[in-house]
Amino acid sequence: QVQLVESAGGLVQAGGSLRLSCAASGRTFSSYSMGWFRQAPGKEREFAAAISSSGGDTYYADSVKGRFTLSRDNAKNTVYLQMNSLKPEDTAIYYCAADQIYGTVLAGTCAYWGQGTQVTVSS
Numbered sequence: 001q002v003q004l005v006e007s008a009g010g011l012v013q014a015g016g017s018l019r020l021s022c023a024a025s026g027r028t029f030s031s032y033s034m035g036w037f038r039q040a041p042g043k044e045r046e047f048a049a050a051i052s053s054s055g056g057d058t059y060y061a062d063s064v065k066g067r068f069t070l071s072r073d074n075a076k077n078t079v080y081l082q083m084n085s086l087k088p089e090d091t092a093i094y095y096c097a098a099d100q101i102y103g104t105v106l107a108g109t110c111a112y113w114g115q116g117t118q119v120t121v122s123s
Helices: 102-107
Strands: 004-005 011-015 018-024 033-039 045-052 057-059 070-075 076-082 091-097 116-121
Touching: 004 091, 018 033, 018 091, 018 116, 033 070, 033 076, 033 102, 045 070, 045 076, 045 102, 057 070, 091 102
Parallel strands: 011 116
Antiparallel strands: 004 018, 018 076, 033 045, 033 091, 045 057, 070 076, 091 116
């Protein structure tokens, strides 16, 4: 069992930056691939970024590529999503997710999910 707790999101102006973190419980964090997903009001949840269990592979949605960076610290059981050059269309609830299979994270069918954190970008 893995429990995921996202850091608080926040309100930021367009062009600004914000870093989200996701802390995981358990002693097997390093065996899990991790991902971030987001859901804007009235829209389906969408994939944002993923990182393999070792941190050696990352993958980003086109909408965030070049602006978001996903990293992990396996010693701290934590992943970090650095979001730069934020746009109003980045406004959403952001969810951290985990699965032992990287492909499953990319597909968005992860076994474990956090409770979500609100990110609001004002224009």
